[in-house]
Amino acid sequence: MPETMNKTFNDCGVIERYREFLPVTDATPVISLGEGSTPLIHSPKLSAITGGEVYVKYEGLNPTGSFKDRGMTMAISKAAEEGAHTVLCASTGNTSAAAAAYAARAGMKCAVLLPAGRIAGGKMVQAYIYGATVVAIRGNFDDALRLVRELGETGDFAIVNSINPYRIEGQKTAAFEIIEELGNAPDIHILPVGNAGNITAYWKGYKEFKELGRSHKLPKMLGVQAAGSAPLYHGAPMDNPETVATAIRIGRPASWDGAINAVSESGGCFEIVEDSEILAAQKWLASNEGIFVEPASAAPVAALFKCFNRSGKTTQCDSCPFRKVQPGAKVVLTVTGHGLKDPDTAKHAVTAPIETEATAAAVREALAKIG
Numbered sequence: 001m002p003e004t005m006n007k008t009f010n011d012c013g014v015i016e017r018y019r020e021f022l023p024v025t026d027a028t029p030v031i032s033l034g035e036g037s038t039p040l041i042h043s044p045k046l047s048a049i050t051g052g053e054v055y056v057k058y059e060g061l062n063p064t065g066s067f068k069d070r071g072m073t074m075a076i077s078k079a080a081e082e083g084a085h086t087v088l089c090a091s092t093g094n095t096s097a098a099a100a101a102y103a104a105r106a107g108m109k110c111a112v113l114l115p116a117g118r119i120a121g122g123k124m125v126q127a128y129i130y131g132a133t134v135v136a137i138r139g140n141f142d143d144a145l146r147l148v149r150e151l152g153e154t155g156d157f158a159i160v161n162s163i164n165p166y167r168i169e170g171q172k173t174a175a176f177e178i179i180e181e182l183g184n185a186p187d188i189h190i191l192p193v194g195n196a197g198n199i200t201a202y203w204k205g206y207k208e209f210k211e212l213g214r215s216h217k218l219p220k221m222l223g224v225q226a227a228g229s230a231p232l233y234h235g236a237p238m239d240n241p242e243t244v245a246t247a248i249r250i251g252r253p254a255s256w257d258g259a260i261n262a263v264s265e266s267g268g269c270f271e272i273v274e275d276s277e278i279l280a281a282q283k284w285l286a287s288n289e290g291i292f293v294e295p296a297s298a299a300p301v302a303a304l305f306k307c308f309n310r311s312g313k314t315t316q317c318d319s320c321p322f323r324k325v326q327p328g329a330k331v332v333l334t335v336t337g338h339g340l341k342d343p344d345t346a347k348h349a350v351t352a353p354i355e356t357e358a359t360a361a362a363v364r365e366a367l368a369k370i371g
């Protein structure tokens with residue numbers, strides 16, 4: 001085999017990279033698009049704000065642009081092993097994109113139930129281009145998931161929402177990667193929370209590697225919700241969640257217990273951020289660190305800013321995990337989805353371009369004005 005064809009972590013996907021920690025056998029057909037092994041990017045500017053070391057786990061670089069691919073490679077591989085013909089999911093847009101892509105690769109049919117009119121443009125296009133059947137329901141994500149549960153009972157569909165435990169298994173691999181890269185778990189892990197599968201999965205991954213002696217500590221988990229869509233923060237389901245971060249517009253998280261458990265066992269907390277703070281954090285991360293994420297993914301950055309104001313003076317609440325760790329603590333933020341998923345919402349950053357004649361002199365004159 002030529003040198004260049006050697007397998008690396010980057011071309012084999014999370015099942016091959018972490019096979020021994022996942023419920024797969026030789027009989028499981030691995031349906032992969034090379035997901036996982038995403039960059040853990042050190043952020044000097046966020047580190048300066050906290051006085052510690054802050055890293056950004058850039059999950060938008062997965063094959064369909066979000067962390068969902070880690071769970072979907074497992075869910076679709078197991079569905080293929082079980083001989084499923086059609087997979088079904090409810091989604092705010094990223095699960096449906098991942099389900100559609102992996103189902104296409106597996107030669108399965110895929111149907112997605114989406115809240116009508118509330119899916120970001122890029123995600124909607126993904127469902128269609130990968131060949132899924134799209135059903136837009138007159139309701140929100142919670143209604144769609146209720147219908148998926150009901151339809152799942154017929155046995156006609158393999159359900160690939162995170163109520164499918166294989167999804168959680170695949171997603172826990174992000175915690176494994178962080179531990180391997182840092183040589184230990186971080187002190188604090190911050191991530192957005194919607195249906196709560198991901199916080200459940202990270203906590204499972206962190207605990208498993210600690211039990212295996214691959215790390216020596218567990219992080220405190222800080223789950224971030226949008227202020228208008230914050231059932232876990234308030235401790236009660238919500239009927240009409242509303243936020244610009246449509247990915248996490250969820251009032252009845254399916255993995256409620258998993259999220260509560262992760263936060264309480266780890267000594268972390270839930271935090272809320274306003275839509276305006278989310279959009280400001282999205283712009284800040286792109287223009288200061290070169291990392292463009294969708295609105296939901298900017299929520300952890302907004303939460304960090306809430307815990308530390310820009311001058312470094314702490315503004316932490318009583319339960320804030322930053323109160324319980326040493327200065328210099330290592331912090332990881334998961335940014336869950338790529339910014340190009342939702343270009344319309346990012347238009348808040350767009351201004352009219354400077355239009356000039358097509359001459360160097362005219363361009364130079366225009367640039368002189370901006371200094």
Ligand code: F0G
Pocket residue numbers: 066068090091092093094095096162192193194195196197198199247248294296297336337
């Ligand atoms: N960030 C993004 C970009 C998401 O798409 C989601 C969930 C989350 C965070 C929250 O993760 O649900 O595991 O707590 N999106 C789901 C979907 C609901 O249908 O794509 P969670």
